[in-house]
Amino acid sequence: MPLDKNFFTDVYEVVRLVPKGRVTTYGAIAEYLGTKSSARMVGWAMNSAHSTSDVPAHRVVNRQGLLTGKHHFATPQAMQQLLEAEGIVVENDQIQNFDKLAWYPAKELL
DNA sequence: GACATGACGGCAG
DNA sequence: CCTGCCGCCATGT
Numbered sequence: 001m002p003l004d005k006n007f008f009t010d011v012y013e014v015v016r017l018v019p020k021g022r023v024t025t026y027g028a029i030a031e032y033l034g035t036k037s038s039a040r041m042v043g044w045a046m047n048s049a050h051s052t053s054d055v056p057a058h059r060v061v062n063r064q065g066l067l068t069g070k071h072h073f074a075t076p077q078a079m080q081q082l083l084e085a086e087g088i089v090v091e092n093d094q095i096q097n098f099d100k101l102a103w104y105p106a107k108e109l110l
Numbered sequence: 111g112a113c114a115t116g117a118c119g120g121c122a123g
Numbered sequence: 124c125c126t127g128c129c130g131c132c133a134t135g136t
Binding site for chain 1 (some may be wrong): 116117118119120
């Protein structure tokens with residue numbers, strides 16, 4: 001069990017801090033961590049987050065507000081269902097009012 | 111050890 | 124406006 005997952009841990013923490021009914025993006029998290037160029041790593045961290053029940057990965061979407069990672073959930077519907085359960089409107093895997101729901105740790109959590 | 115891929119994003123053409 | 128490539132780091136084959 002490598003403990004060098006400080007990066008991952010940071011990602012989990014930020015995602016966990018996302019207010020209910022809000023969503024964040026891979027780029028936002030990456031930028032907050034200083035590795036904005038490595039947005040992919042954030043996604044990879046989410047992959048690991050799958051084992052962590054404390055990480056609401058469903059609140060993490062890409063820059064377009066598109067549920068790109070829904071396929072990685074237990075079921076492709078789980079992500080959208082969870083989002084809708086929080087009051088977020090999702091249509092065709094696309095979050096509506098994404099610009100309003102977007103939560104940027106580097107800005108909001110400033 | 112090298113090549114290909116991945117829950118992304120930005121820039122160039 | 125749309126398409127394509129590169130960068131970034133880690134993992135799998």
